[in-house]
Amino acid sequence: MTTFIDYLLGGLGSGAIIALMALALVLIWRSTRVVNFAQVGQAMFTTFIALSIQTWTGSWYVALIGALAAGAVLGVIVQYLVLRPVKRSDTSGAIIATFGVLIALQAAAGMIWPGGSQAFPQPFNNSGIEFAGRVWPISIYDFVVIGITALLVLGLTLLFTKTSLGLSMRAAAFNPEVARLSGVRVSRVLTFGWALAGSVGAVAGVLVAPVSTISPNSFDILLVFAFVAAVIGGLDSLIGAISIGVFTGLVISLVSGYSDSGNAPVVALLLLALNLILKPEGIFSHHKARSV
Amino acid sequence: MLTITDLSVNYGAVQALSSVSIEVPKGEVTAVIGANGAGKSTLMRTLSGLVKPGSGGATVGGVTITGRKPEDIVRLGVSLVPEGRSTIPELTVEENLRLGGLWRDKAERNSTHAQVFDLFPVLAQRRKMRADTLSGGERQQLAIGRALMSDPRVLLLDEPSLGLAPLIVTQILELVSRLARESDLAVLLVEQNAVTALRVATTGVVLNLGKVVMVGSGAEIASDEQLRQAYLGY
Numbered sequence: 001m002t003t004f005i006d007y008l009l010g011g012l013g014s015g016a017i018i019a020l021m022a023l024a025l026v027l028i029w030r031s032t033r034v035v036n037f038a039q040v041g042q043a044m045f046t047t048f049i050a051l052s053i054q055t056w057t058g059s060w061y062v063a064l065i066g067a068l069a070a071g072a073v074l075g076v077i078v079q080y081l082v083l084r085p086v087k088r089s090d091t092s093g094a095i096i097a098t099f100g101v102l103i104a105l106q107a108a109a110g111m112i113w114p115g116g117s118q119a120f121p122q123p124f125n126n127s128g129i130e131f132a133g134r135v136w137p138i139s140i141y142d143f144v145v146i147g148i149t150a151l152l153v154l155g156l157t158l159l160f161t162k163t164s165l166g167l168s169m170r171a172a173a174f175n176p177e178v179a180r181l182s183g184v185r186v187s188r189v190l191t192f193g194w195a196l197a198g199s200v201g202a203v204a205g206v207l208v209a210p211v212s213t214i215s216p217n218s219f220d221i222l223l224v225f226a227f228v229a230a231v232i233g234g235l236d237s238l239i240g241a242i243s244i245g246v247f248t249g250l251v252i253s254l255v256s257g258y259s260d261s262g263n264a265p266v267v268a269l270l271l272l273a274l275n276l277i278l279k280p281e282g283i284f285s286h287h288k289a290r291s292v
Numbered sequence: 293m294l295t296i297t298d299l300s301v302n303y304g305a306v307q308a309l310s311s312v313s314i315e316v317p318k319g320e321v322t323a324v325i326g327a328n329g330a331g332k333s334t335l336m337r338t339l340s341g342l343v344k345p346g347s348g349g350a351t352v353g354g355v356t357i358t359g360r361k362p363e364d365i366v367r368l369g370v371s372l373v374p375e376g377r378s379t380i381p382e383l384t385v386e387e388n389l390r391l392g393g394l395w396r397d398k399a400e401r402n403s404t405h406a407q408v409f410d411l412f413p414v415l416a417q418r419r420k421m422r423a424d425t426l427s428g429g430e431r432q433q434l435a436i437g438r439a440l441m442s443d444p445r446v447l448l449l450d451e452p453s454l455g456l457a458p459l460i461v462t463q464i465l466e467l468v469s470r471l472a473r474e475s476d477l478a479v480l481l482v483e484q485n486a487v488t489a490l491r492v493a494t495t496g497v498v499l500n501l502g503k504v505v506m507v508g509s510g511a512e513i514a515s516d517e518q519l520r521q522a523y524l525g526y
Contacts, residue, residue, distance in 0.1 A: 164394045167383075171391050174380045180362040181340060181372050183395040183442060 006137045007257035008250050013142035013211070015249020016149040020204035021226035022233065022241035022248075023156070027197035030236045031173040031190055033091050035227070038078055038098040040219040041105035042198055043205030046070040047214050048113045050206045051120055060123035067202040075198020076191055083194075106216040117218065120209035145207050152200060153242055160238070169193060173236075221265060225252065228268045232275045234282025244283065293318040293478035294339075294370070294446045298348035299358070301331075301338050301502075308334040309502045311348065316446065318478040321469045323493035323510065325486040331502040332482040333375060336450045339480070340372035341365040352446055367395065371444035375451045378435040381424035385415055388423050388434055392441025400443070408437040411467070429460035436468070446478045447471075453485045461485070465492045490514045 021039065028036040046067045054063035082101050086094045124141040160166035171179040172189045180186050204226075205219060212218055229248040233240025251271065252264040275282070294316035301309040309331045316322045324332055337343040339350055341362035349358035357365050362372075371392075379388050389408060393401040409416040412433045418426060423434060432452055439447060449468065453461040465481075469492040472479045483489035490496050490510040498506040498513060506519060513519065 164390075167387055167391060168394060170383065170387075171380055174382050177342065178374070178378055178380055178438075179391070181342075181366060181374065181378075182391045182438065183363050183366040183393075184391070185363050 003257070004254075007254045010137040010257070011250040011253025012138065012246070013145045013249070014208075014252065015246035016146045017204050017208045018222065018225045018229055018249050019242045019245025020149055020152065020200055020207070021222055022229040022245040023153075023238060024197040024201035024204065025226055025230040026233070026235060026238060026241040027193055027200065029230070031169065031193045032083070032094070034083065034094045034098065035230075035235075036078075036098045036197070037095065037223065037227075038082075038101035038105065039197070039201045040205075040223040040226070041102040042071065042074045042078065043201040043222075044214070044216060044219045045105050045109055046074060046198075046202040047120070047205035047209050047219075048109055050202075051113075051118065051209070051214060054121060060121070064203070064206050067206045068199045071198035071200075071202025071205075072195035073198070074202075075194040075196070078198075079191055079194040109216040117213040117215040120206075120214050122210050126211065141210065148203065148207065152203060153238075156196075156200075156238065165189075165192070224265050225249075225268055228272045231272060232282060234285030237282070237284035240282060240284030294350060294352050294480065296335075296339070296348075296350040299335070299338065299350060300346045300348055301334050301343060302346045303334075307346075307502055309338070312499070312502070312504055313348075314480075314497050314504065314507075316478045316480045317494075318445070318476045319473055320494040321465075321472050321479040321481050321492050322495045322497065323481045323483060323486075323489040324497045324499055325483055325489055325513075326499035328484065329501070330499040332484075332499055333450055334502075335499070336372060336374070336448050336480075336482055339365075339370065339448055340374075363395075366442050366444075369443075369445035370448065371439040371442045371446070372448040373432075373435045373439045373450060373452065375454060379423045379426075379431050379438065381422065384420055384422055385426070385434055386419040388438050389415070389419075389441055392438035393443070396442070401441070404441055404443050408440055411440070411471070412437050428456050429464070432456060432460075432464055436464070440471075444477065446480065449479065449481045451482060451484060453483060453488055458488070461488055462491075465489070468492065486520075487514070 024039050025035060028034060049070045050063040050067035053066040054060060078101055082097045083094055086097050124144050126139045126141040128135040128137050128139055160170060168179065168184045168189050172184055172186045176186050208222060225248050229245040230241050233244035248268060251267060255264045255267045296312060296314040299309055299312045300307065312335065314322065324335065326332055334343060338345050338358065341360055345358045349356055351357065352368055352370055355368055357368055357370055389405060393404060414430055415434055415437055423431060426434060452464055465488060468479055471477055481489055481493060490513055493510045496508060496510045496513040497504055498519065506513065
């Protein structure tokens with residue numbers, strides 16, 4: 001039983017990071033009906049930028065804020081250069097375009113930051129906390145990760161429920177035509193959504209880098225987990241992305257603990273398959289059915 | 293108030309509207325009637341900016357509106373209540389209304405909000421509920437309320453009777469015509485249901501295959517036997 005609880009605790013930090021990346025996917029899908037597979041590429045790119053900032057300034061906080069800003073800028077660039085030229089009705093074209101962006105970003109990162117995997121400095125103590133006579137599998141850094149995730153989720157919730165911009169974003173996502181007739185500048189609102197998703201993904205990247213390493217491909221597996229979480233959560237639900245994201249982190253930790261970490265992606269895909277068979281619209285979706 | 297001059301719209305090779313001219317004065321309801329495919333919805337979508345005109349145009353108080361984006365046209369005082377599902381079901385009643393005037397100054401917006409609640413008390417009662425829990429009639433009131441939130445000078449109503457019980461249609465249209473008189477609003481009403489539309493309209497315009505075939509008072513058109521049989525089919 002203690003082992004079980006240990007595994008669960010050990011999965012909280014990675015669950016929070018998966019939740020953030022899933023959130024970024026959901027933010028884009030809600031407003032454009034496109035799954036942005038470039039999201040982890042954008043996060044990888046901005047994490048490299050954060051690493052450079054950290055090396056220059058020596059401050060993790062400056063690096064985090066730098067990634068946040070770079071993520072927003074990169075999100076806007078991806079939307080303008082790649083998604084706008086693709087016809088609005090052509091969502092499969094847009095999805096394939098996001099794969100193209102992912103490959104391009106990975107190739108570019110390989111050229112700009114050569115030398116394979118690099119270590120991202122540990123901003124906080126990442127060894128287990130000692131408490132009540134034993135070492136627990138959760139660190140100060142895990143608490144920082146969970147805290148930052150909670151803050152972001154709180155901020156987004158306030159944005160969507162309490163502000164005019166948030167209402168515009170929701171209206172533009174649900175019914176762009178009525179939103180435009182109401183005076184909402186929908187294309188600007190969409191661009192803001194890409195910036196926002198870019199920033200959320202960038203934070204996920206900076207948070208995951210110290211516990212793995214950073215290379216052009218190092219976040220690919222994060223994409224798998226985040227995609228699974230976003231789809232099971234219903235793709236258009238922020239609550240779904242967060243809760244299933246954390247849940248996925250816990251499942252991965254249990255699977256890795258009881259068997260082997262190599263099995264985690266397989267289990268994640270099994271969960272996805274199960275979801276598509278039993279409840280294809282996702283657990284938290286606003287919509288009754290969804291074609292897959 | 294709203295002056296439509298020689299407006300033509302093409303969808304590819306099909307001419308949906310050809311040289312349509314209509315004057316919509318303030319304080320009155322002007323009804324455009326005609327069968328399915330007469331070009332009524334195209335007219336509304338062009339006036340609100342969703343469809344680009346081929347030639348000709350429309351002005352409001354002397355300012356050209358055609359060719360602009362919907363989000364700019366609503367700022368010039370022209371508000372459309374589109375046909376069918378024109379509320380956002382996932383949002384609450386309150387949010388649907390707020391959406392209609394987000395771009396406006398907060399104090400002005402709040403005063404319009406209060407007026408809309410006076411006009412449609414049922415919306416005030418249901419403000420916290422999601423729009424998809426409302427009945428058809430309530431939803432149409434919400435759609436009109438949303439359009440009024442921009443404090444328009446011209447209100448465009450596209451088939452408000454669609455799918456509603458006759459009694460509710462009458463109530464809503466009478467309310468709209470009172471609103472036109474009391475707030476000096478120019479209302480352009482598009483309807484397939486000619487009898488109902490002509491009852492509240494000062495002027496009726498008959499549209500057939502994209503052309504204006506007759507303009508007259510509501511009573512004139514309603515009593516013209518030949519016209520009724522030829523274009524309105526009843």
